[in-house]
Amino acid sequence: MKTLQSTFDFRSETARANRTGNLERIDDLHRQQSLANAGGGAKYTARHRDRGRMLARERVELLLDRDAPFLELGTVAAWGTEYAVGASVVTGIGVVSDVECMIVAHDPTVRGGASNPYTWKKVLRAMHIARENRLPLINLVESGGGDLERQSELFVPAGRLFHDLSALSASGVPTIALVFGNSTAGGAYVPGMCDYTVMVANQAKVFLGGPPLVKMATGEDADDESLGGAEMHARTSGLADYLAHDEFECISLGREIVEHLNWRKAGPGPTESPDEPLYSADELLDIASVDLKVPFDPREVIARVADGSRFEEYKPLYGTALVTGWASIHGFPVGILANARGVLFNAEAKKGAEFILLCNQTDTPLIFLQNTTGFMVGTEYEQQGMIKDGSKMINAVTNSKVPHITINMAASYGAGNYGMSGRSYDPRLLFTWPNSKTAIMGPEQLAGVMSIVARQAAAAAGRPFDEEADNIRRAALEEKVEAESLALFMSGQGFDDGIIDPRDTRSVLGISLSMCHNNKIEGTRGFAVFRM
Structure with missing residues (x-):
């Protein structure tokens, strides 16, 4: 496997702001x-x-x-x-x-x-x-x-x-x-x-x-x-x-x-060298964005989580907004899917589905590193079959039988949450970082959608649209959605298994993988119909 090389600028203003905010x-x-x-x-x-x-x-x-x-x-x-x-x-x-x-x-x-x-x-x-x-x-x-x-x-x-x-x-x-x-x-x-x-x-x-x-x-x-x-x-x-x-x-x-239970694990033990990553976990505080509009390269996270910072990337030139590949964590082989630029396009959805199929063929557990605003919308992408392609990925996630462990590193919005094995898709464990948010969509987008719908309803009814009242409603809705998307709120409601310090991610994943191997590790050999 190749060894990842970190290129993050730790002297930047973004790095300082991230560390302070985290x-x-x-x-x-x-x-x-x-x-x-x-x-x-x-x-x-x-x-x-x-x-x-x-x-x-x-x-x-x-x-x-x-x-x-x-x-x-x-x-x-x-x-x-x-x-x-x-x-x-x-x-x-x-x-x-x-x-x-x-x-x-x-x-x-x-x-x-x-x-x-x-x-x-x-x-x-x-x-x-x-x-x-x-x-x-x-x-x-x-x-x-x-x-x-x-x-x-x-x-x-x-x-x-x-x-x-x-x-x-x-x-x-x-x-x-x-x-x-x-x-x-x-x-x-x-x-x-x-x-x-x-x-x-x-x-x-x-x-x-x-x-x-x-x-x-x-x-x-x-x-x-x-x-x-x-x-x-x-x-x-x-x-x-x-x-x-x-x-x-x-x-x-x-x-x-x-x-005296004479208890034995049914799954295999670690098979790879569990050597420490080449880079310090402390640096994750500089890397993880507190402003979720600012993307970060998930390879920087993988380099601080994977054994020896080794990562064999799958399809690196295709669907580049989704990073996929193989690594090991504390000696346990894993497949990793990580969002690189938030939005999942057609290529990313198909690439993710293929990779999930491959990991099921080899009985390899999957790690999902979420930072997604969802599947892409718009006329061009709908005509290219975004619904069909997104459905392929969701189908693969749903019917995958290898263990899934999910970490929300930043944003987890819309159907991207589903495609990246959110809580409703039964990951064995799901943890979030303190900077993360989970919702149908961002507060501004959600409030804006509701404003457009109200404006269209007023026009259809032939009545004047109250701009001042709309501004008040919009601001209140943004505030409500923002509060309900925060990590503390989501964890308080029981929608994850806990909020973790990003620096503990490797240890948490190691314990989680060891836990999963108490049971047999077997992938799916047959999937539901994929709409081509």
Whole structure:
């Protein structure tokens, strides 16, 4: 493979502006992540510690192997909503007893660990990832169940939790529950439906209805321990497989369970030399545009992500607004599709479709590096068959079976988002950079389209067009679309798996690829009809 040569001018004003803007956005991200890490705040954290209990992230840290990385997902879920940033649950991929696992840990300092609509989005996404990639699932349980005041938003989607736990087990993926405290109402089915359950004595309480509900439903006066205490479940009901004396023993037992699973990856290991890129990842802060109207060469990104900065480019002289080619990341062979100049023309769409087919023929995972404003519009391109050509690429993305991992480096607009494996096209994982935006189109274009439509409607009706009112509507719409396209908003809604520092991209991709290889890596051998 050829070694990429960097030509970016790091002394330019663009480079300085990018670094300043990216660092500001990263600082903002870290502030929001700090809010999530703080859970319910100092008061409820102190109350939790006074009970002699560890925090959710402390439990995760003890569960993981020493110095093992933890790829946390959805760190700013629920941002911009009435709920706590982080959605009162920690989810992520980490190594336990030399096995890559999906970990779900409810945060009891946030409303007692009660689940809100964003909690379920985050948890169900974690379980989907676990099933698709054969990751044993470990639940660190201490939750008051669903937030009853939000029952209309919770009840139906919450049922999917039990469905997916059962489906995971049926597919041969182990599920484990480590119960540290309350696991009530619907939450009681988490230990009930997991393959293995460990409960902490004098702390864990698992019941369908707590004493107040039992009193209301049956008139019975019951105490916590006889109704659902750890000792009772270990000695009488049989729900607990193991009884731990404290939280440390509970985590230790969880690690032993994983160790005895005899778990093996179904996919191949890394086959290429995982040597470091020739260029510093820190330089990505100068390269990534904070003004999304300013393009940047994605080869500069690949040179700081790929092993040894090596990249074998496919069709370099054709469809040049889309860069395609082969590389390896942490030793895993990959195919890369990266937007070079935003718009996808006819040639780019056909080139992208062909490349996806080739990677499926060789069972090669795909990395999508998004920076696109969508497929080209206009009479010339429509007559050349832009719809047909765009459909070819979307067809290929849809029916591709090799793992897709997507990084939004800047813009992800319109059908370009679909053709470049956006969230609705089921990439195994999708991360965004803090400078990125995702929307149907840019704010100015969207507001302008609506203005033109309104102007045409007024003309058709024979009524005068109010320019002043249109200007007000246009400005308000631009502001709204801009706010709703930002990385924090999109991640807060659960439309990606997290915002990452661009400098961490290589590490994130390495963990993601390793995760994917827990399952077989097989490409599609037959595709749907391509409109020629």
